[in-house]
Amino acid sequence: MTFLELFLLGLGLSMDCFAVSLTLGTSQKLLWRDILKMALLFGLFQGLMPLIGWLIGISFKSLIQSIDHWIAFGILAFIGSRMIFESFKLKKNKKSLDISKISILVGLSVATSIDALATGIGFGFIQANITEAVLIITSITFVVTIIGARLGIKSDIIPARWAEAIGGLVLILLGVKILLNHLGFL
Numbered sequence: 001m002t003f004l005e006l007f008l009l010g011l012g013l014s015m016d017c018f019a020v021s022l023t024l025g026t027s028q029k030l031l032w033r034d035i036l037k038m039a040l041l042f043g044l045f046q047g048l049m050p051l052i053g054w055l056i057g058i059s060f061k062s063l064i065q066s067i068d069h070w071i072a073f074g075i076l077a078f079i080g081s082r083m084i085f086e087s088f089k090l091k092k093n094k095k096s097l098d099i100s101k102i103s104i105l106v107g108l109s110v111a112t113s114i115d116a117l118a119t120g121i122g123f124g125f126i127q128a129n130i131t132e133a134v135l136i137i138t139s140i141t142f143v144v145t146i147i148g149a150r151l152g153i154k155s156d157i158i159p160a161r162w163a164e165a166i167g168g169l170v171l172i173l174l175g176v177k178i179l180l181n182h183l184g185f186l
Contacts, residue, residue, distance in 0.1 A: 001128045003136070009174055010046075010133075010140035013119060015083065015167025016112035017042040017141050018148040024099060025152020034099055038108075039145035045109035047138030050120030050130070057124015068125030069182035075122045076175030079115045083168030087161040119171075126178060 001009070021038060024030060030038075064071060099105055116137065123130055180186045 001126070001133070003132070005174060005177070006128075006133050006136045007140065008170055009119065010137040011144070012080070012167045012170035012174065013046060013116050013137055014042075014141040014144040015170075016115065017046065017145045018167075019087075019161070020108055020112055021145045021148035022152040025149040025154075028099075030099070030149055030153060035146055035149045038099055038105055038149065039142045041105045041109045042112060042145045043138045043142035045113040046116050046141040047134045049113040049116035050123060050137060051134050053117045053120020054123045054128070054130045054133075055120075057121040059124070061124055064125065069179055072122035072126050073175040073179040075118050076171045076178070079118055080168040080171030080173075080175065083115070083171065084165050085168075087165035087168065115171075122178075 021035075021042070024038070061068065099108075120130075123133060177186065
């Protein structure tokens with residue numbers, strides 16, 4: 001995968017974190033230490049999950065090499081579709097989560113990074129530089145989480161559902177590109 005593809009993938013995966021941080025920013029007063037702690041944990045989990053998935057994926061690569069592009073496409077299309085579907089169900093939190101509790105932040109970090117785990121499995125089937133992918137995804141998620149929280153604090157203009165839906169669309173398009181590339185159309 002090229003740097004641009006990894007960047008777009010990282011952006012797509014980080015939209016869950018963006019939506020959560022945006023929502024938290026609109027629902028409570030966040031201090032910089034809270035925002036940085038959230039961004040650090042979200043980035044860490046978003047970066048580690050693809051690595052774990054990649055380790056799983058490379059274990060099975062020799063068994064499914066002839067259909068790996070279909071699997072990578074299927075995983076990204078499923079995750080992207082689910083993100084779009086979930087974007088229609090997002091509602092503004094009625095009760096704010098206490099993100100000063102590390103258990104709450106870890107729970108949110110795991111919940112927002114499950115998609116990254118599945119994407120990492122797909123990395124095991126295609127030619128992806130996992131070190132580069134992890135660094136890009138971690139960095140983008142860190143920055144996007146800070147931006148989301150700050151935008152949430154400043155205004156209630158950007159609906160979190162848009163971020164979720166756009167992220168899902170990006171993942172679907174990347175899956176289509178992988179499939180078309182492997183089939184020789186690109």
